[in-house]
Amino acid sequence: MSTGSALSSEPREFKERQGFNRRRGALRRRVHQVNGHKFMATILRQPTFCSHCSQFIWGLGKQGYQCQVCTCVVHKRCHESVVTKCPGCKEDNDSSLLAGRFNINVPHRFVVHSFRTPTYCNHCGSMLYGIFRQGLKCAECDINVHKRCQNNVANNCGINAKVLADVLQGLGISGE
Numbered sequence: 001m002s003t004g005s006a007l008s009s010e011p012r013e014f015k016e017r018q019g020f021n022r023r024r025g026a027l028r029r030r031v032h033q034v035n036g037h038k039f040m041a042t043i044l045r046q047p048t049f050c051s052h053c054s055q056f057i058w059g060l061g062k063q064g065y066q067c068q069v070c071t072c073v074v075h076k077r078c079h080e081s082v083v084t085k086c087p088g089c090k091e092d093n094d095s096s097l098l099a100g101r102f103n104i105n106v107p108h109r110f111v112v113h114s115f116r117t118p119t120y121c122n123h124c125g126s127m128l129y130g131i132f133r134q135g136l137k138c139a140e141c142d143i144n145v146h147k148r149c150q151n152n153v154a155n156n157c158g159i160n161a162k163v164l165a166d167v168l169q170g171l172g173i174s175g176e
Contacts, residue, residue: 032079036069037082048064051074052074054122070088071149083161104155104156106155106156110145114134124149140157
């Protein structure tokens with residue numbers, strides 16, 4: 001018999017390589033928190049519009065920020081100007097804290113609508129697909145959303161968020 005056979009009596013030792021189990025070269029994605037929104041830079045795989053300023057989001061790579069809770073999409077330049085509170089974030093129980101804050105709570109009245117032209121969701125920024133009954137339209141302020149986005153839309157009916165953010169910034173008041 002040979003001395004190097006698999007049936008040798010001495011036990012084998014396995015040594016763990018240093019750093020082998022760690023995430024090599026992985027970058028942690030940064031979370032930007034504004035009014036309860038948890039924005040992260042994201043790659044947009046289809047044409048998308050900003051839910052804050054309603055302009056098209058241009059560029060390659062990570063062009064926009066998407067809230068990980070309510071899925072709204074905004075420009076990188078707009079994410080700090082968002083004045084609406086994230087509908088998916090938990091409420092603060094401290095009433096004294098809420099009393100001094102700026103607050104908007106005007107709910108939308110959504111009805112099912114069939115759009116005749118290609119239309120984009122005012123919340124997530126992506127297109128409303130289908131031939132008829134593609135999405136919902138607010139009867140008061142005419143914003144268009146997917147059925148899946150309805151519960152994530154902030155209660156800001158009739159309020160232009162960009163104009164409000166500009167006015168608050170001019171007054172030196174934070175939307176948070």
